[in-house]
Structure formats: structure tokens, C-alpha cells
Amino acid sequence: MNLNAARYFDMLESEDSSDDEVYAEYVLLRRPKIFKPRPPPLETWDEVDFVQRYRLSKETVLWLVSELGSYLKTPTTMNHAISPLEQILLTLRFYATGTMQQCSGDLFGISKSAACKVIHLVSRTISTKFIHLIAMPQSSEEVKEVMAKFYSIAKFPSVVGAIDCTHIRIMSPGGDNAELYRNRKDIFSINTQVVADADLKIRDIVARWPGSVHDSTIFNNSRVKDMMSSQQLDPQTPAEKLYNESQIRTRNVVERTFGVWKRRFPCIGSQLRVKLCNVQPIIVSTAILHNLCIMKKENLPRGENSLVQLMEEENLVLPMIADNDRQYRNDLIISYFSPMLNALEDH
Incomplete structure (x- = not known):
């Protein structure tokens, strides 16, 4: 149990604290959102290392972005929205490693829940939009x-x-x-x-x-x-x-x-x-x-x-x-x- 949770339960047991005070204090103690830096993979790796990590060439990835970008684009850029390029690369990284979805999310500074949503959104988009292949x-x-x-x-x-x-x-x-x-x-x-x-x-x-x-x-x-x-x-x-x-x-x-x-x-x-x-x-x-x-x-x-x-x-x-x-x-x-x-x- 972390310190914030322990303090919350101590307040619940205290006779001097009202429900409103406990709730207000707990809201203040919640962990803040952390936006981790996301490295630019296209610039970080040369072509050989890029294919080793993402299984597709940079040219093919950019083609996917151009074809699927409109289906993956978020309605707002607030809260560090995940771009179509980052969504596709995150999914390809999951395909290439076969590890837990959280591991791919950590690589891009994205939470486990966000990584899960991205991987399945991209998978469904590819499987429906390119089924003619x-x-x-x-x-x-x-x-x-x-x-x-x-x-x-x-x-x-x-x-x-x-x-x-x-x-x-x-x-x-x-x-x-x-x-x-x-x-x-x-x-x-x-x-x-x-x-x-x-x-x-x-x-x-x-x-x-x-x-x-x-x-x-x-x-x-x-x-x-x-x-x-x-x-x-x-x-x-x-x-x-x-x-x-x-x-x-x-x-x-x-x-x-x-x-x-x-x-x-x-x-x-x-x-x-x-x-x-x-x-x-x-x-x-x-x-x-x-x-x-x-x-x-x-x-x-x-x-x-x-x-x-x-x-x-x-x-x-x-x-x-x-x-x-x-x-x-x-x-x-x-x-x-x-x-x-x-x-x-x-x-």
C-alpha cells in the first residue's frame, strides 16, 4: 500500500474527519498524470535497426500512416494525444516482440490501458481496411x-x-x-x-x-x-x-x-x-x-x-x-x- 492510500484509510478511521473532507483530501492525494517523453523512432534508428525492431521498413510504415491516419487520428491534441504514427509503431512493436502489451507501452511512454486500446484499434483497422490484400x-x-x-x-x-x-x-x-x-x-x-x-x-x-x-x-x-x-x-x-x-x-x-x-x-x-x-x-x-x-x-x-x-x-x-x-x-x-x-x- 502506498503512502497516499495509507493516509486515506487513516482519515476514514478518524472520528474528526467528515466524509466531504476525506473525499476532498483523497482527490488532492491522487497520483498526478505523468507524460513521459516519446522518442522519435524514425530519427532514432537507421533502416536496418528500424526493421529489426518494427519488422517493416520506414517507407512502408509511412505508407500505412498515409492510408490509415484518418481512421486513427484523435479528435483533439490535448493531453499528449497519441499520433497515428506512434499508434502504428506501438502496434508493430507488440507484433515484433510478442511480449506483454505494457512492455510496448513503456517503450513509448504510454500507460498499459492506453497501449491496449491502441494495439486493438490499429489491429481492427488494418484487418478491415486492408482485407483486400x-x-x-x-x-x-x-x-x-x-x-x-x-x-x-x-x-x-x-x-x-x-x-x-x-x-x-x-x-x-x-x-x-x-x-x-x-x-x-x-x-x-x-x-x-x-x-x-x-x-x-x-x-x-x-x-x-x-x-x-x-x-x-x-x-x-x-x-x-x-x-x-x-x-x-x-x-x-x-x-x-x-x-x-x-x-x-x-x-x-x-x-x-x-x-x-x-x-x-x-x-x-x-x-x-x-x-x-x-x-x-x-x-x-x-x-x-x-x-x-x-x-x-x-x-x-x-x-x-x-x-x-x-x-x-x-x-x-x-x-x-x-x-x-x-x-x-x-x-x-x-x-x-x-x-x-x-x-x-x-x-
């Missing part, structure tokens, strides 16, 4: 381009996306439904489905299912179900083995996407210590910013390869497929991979 190929030209890039990996034809799920750790949400979020590894999580392209760009994301939900349930209730057409079977013929090898190497890009995404924003690679209602905007906004980095060709900060494993430890459990999809797989092996195998043997 996460989209499946639309035009026929874009579809052909995506297929060509996948084909260049392992010569697997007609692929427009690699799909998998990853668990984003969260705190126990509490309440009657808390156990729904406990996954098979006995940790609380959001099971997040992602479709990635050959450039490691996230093309589709579903970040709303509790950790106990099976991958196949998420897939069967997603809009990209029709894009999956393979199953886990033991290969028998050389053509089937070639098909499996090509398929594994091709879908490997989604595992690499998880690794790069979580290395770039460690907050989703460790544990999100926020309320459940704030988890989804953070997951989606980091996915959007990841895509933005891919589009702007921004590399990971130096020395980040060891933070999170490049490959996910989770095994993909593919859903069972219908007979017509199984027939498509068999036809593909017969009409495409068998001739390819014969051509390789002839050479």
Missing part, C-alpha cells in the same frame, strides 16, 4: 500466373494454393467454453487455416475456430473446400510415388509461409496474451502485413532464422474426399505422372 486469384491471367509458379516447384499441374492449419496460442479465455480452445497438445489456441501461394503470400485465412476443432472440420466449412483434391494414401506404383513426391514438395510452401509469418511477427509464434475478442484482428492484421512485405519485397530482419522453426511440427491431416475427387487423382496419375515417369526413364 488477402484474396484468392481472380482473373484468368492471375490464375495462370499462380499455377505457373507452383508448377516450377515440382511440376505439379493446376495448383492455385497450398492449404494447411496452424495453431496460434492464446491464454485460456475462461468461462464455460474455455475447454473448446484446448488443442490436442493440451494448450489453448485458435486453429487457423491458411491458403498460401508459391510466393508465400497468404491467399485465404480462417481464424475463428477453437483449438479443439479438427482441421477437416475447418476445411469442410470453408469457401476453399473445392480447391483441395488429394488424400493421404500409401503409394503403390512408381507413378503414384512420383505424384506424392511432387504433391508434398508443392504444398511445402504453406509450411514455409507459417514459418516466415511467425518469424516476422513473433506475437503469433509465441502466445497472444490478449482477450479472446481481440485475437482474430491481430491474426488477420499480421497476415495482411506479411502479404504487404511480400508485395514490397521486404526481407526478414537479420538473424531471425532461429526464432521459429521454418517447418511446422504439426502434421497435416487431410479430410477424406469424395469418389469423384479420388477418380480425378487417379486420372492425374495415369494421364500425367505415368507419362512423365516414362519420359524420365527414357532419358
Whole structure:
């Protein structure tokens, strides 16, 4: 108990003090607001150190400010209002460290409550205003381009996306439904489905299912179900083995996407210590910013390869497929991979 609180309770027990006097004295004893200096990060760090701390380049951060500034600007500049630039940098710092929100707030001289409000405001703004940056190929030209890039990996034809799920750790949400979020590894999580392209760009994301939900349930209730057409079977013929090898190497890009995404924003690679209602905007906004980095060709900060494993430890459990999809797989092996195998043997 601090001295002010102790003095307040002493006055309450005193017979000589009226209620009005106690209240007036307590108001006078309340801690005054402290406005700490906020360093200018754009001037403090060079480009390399800036990217190391905020994961995005100065140019990209300034672009975000220009695009989102009107949504983040406070109605008044009184009481040391937090500028849009400071709000974005504070949020990026939280994404980059994965620590407590208060730690990011301390860096900017901002209280814990203010830091919490800022982080979730920026996350929701990014996840709603830039959601168009996460989209499946639309035009026929874009579809052909995506297929060509996948084909260049392992010569697997007609692929427009690699799909998998990853668990984003969260705190126990509490309440009657808390156990729904406990996954098979006995940790609380959001099971997040992602479709990635050959450039490691996230093309589709579903970040709303509790950790106990099976991958196949998420897939069967997603809009990209029709894009999956393979199953886990033991290969028998050389053509089937070639098909499996090509398929594994091709879908490997989604595992690499998880690794790069979580290395770039460690907050989703460790544990999100926020309320459940704030988890989804953070997951989606980091996915959007990841895509933005891919589009702007921004590399990971130096020395980040060891933070999170490049490959996910989770095994993909593919859903069972219908007979017509199984027939498509068999036809593909017969009409495409068998001739390819014969051509390789002839050479």
C-alpha cells in the first residue's frame, strides 16, 4: 500500500474527519498524470535497426500512416494525444516482440490501458481496411500466373494454393467454453487455416475456430473446400510415388509461409496474451502485413532464422474426399505422372 492510500484509510478511521473532507483530501492525494517523453523512432534508428525492431521498413510504415491516419487520428491534441504514427509503431512493436502489451507501452511512454486500446484499434483497422490484400486469384491471367509458379516447384499441374492449419496460442479465455480452445497438445489456441501461394503470400485465412476443432472440420466449412483434391494414401506404383513426391514438395510452401509469418511477427509464434475478442484482428492484421512485405519485397530482419522453426511440427491431416475427387487423382496419375515417369526413364 502506498503512502497516499495509507493516509486515506487513516482519515476514514478518524472520528474528526467528515466524509466531504476525506473525499476532498483523497482527490488532492491522487497520483498526478505523468507524460513521459516519446522518442522519435524514425530519427532514432537507421533502416536496418528500424526493421529489426518494427519488422517493416520506414517507407512502408509511412505508407500505412498515409492510408490509415484518418481512421486513427484523435479528435483533439490535448493531453499528449497519441499520433497515428506512434499508434502504428506501438502496434508493430507488440507484433515484433510478442511480449506483454505494457512492455510496448513503456517503450513509448504510454500507460498499459492506453497501449491496449491502441494495439486493438490499429489491429481492427488494418484487418478491415486492408482485407483486400488477402484474396484468392481472380482473373484468368492471375490464375495462370499462380499455377505457373507452383508448377516450377515440382511440376505439379493446376495448383492455385497450398492449404494447411496452424495453431496460434492464446491464454485460456475462461468461462464455460474455455475447454473448446484446448488443442490436442493440451494448450489453448485458435486453429487457423491458411491458403498460401508459391510466393508465400497468404491467399485465404480462417481464424475463428477453437483449438479443439479438427482441421477437416475447418476445411469442410470453408469457401476453399473445392480447391483441395488429394488424400493421404500409401503409394503403390512408381507413378503414384512420383505424384506424392511432387504433391508434398508443392504444398511445402504453406509450411514455409507459417514459418516466415511467425518469424516476422513473433506475437503469433509465441502466445497472444490478449482477450479472446481481440485475437482474430491481430491474426488477420499480421497476415495482411506479411502479404504487404511480400508485395514490397521486404526481407526478414537479420538473424531471425532461429526464432521459429521454418517447418511446422504439426502434421497435416487431410479430410477424406469424395469418389469423384479420388477418380480425378487417379486420372492425374495415369494421364500425367505415368507419362512423365516414362519420359524420365527414357532419358
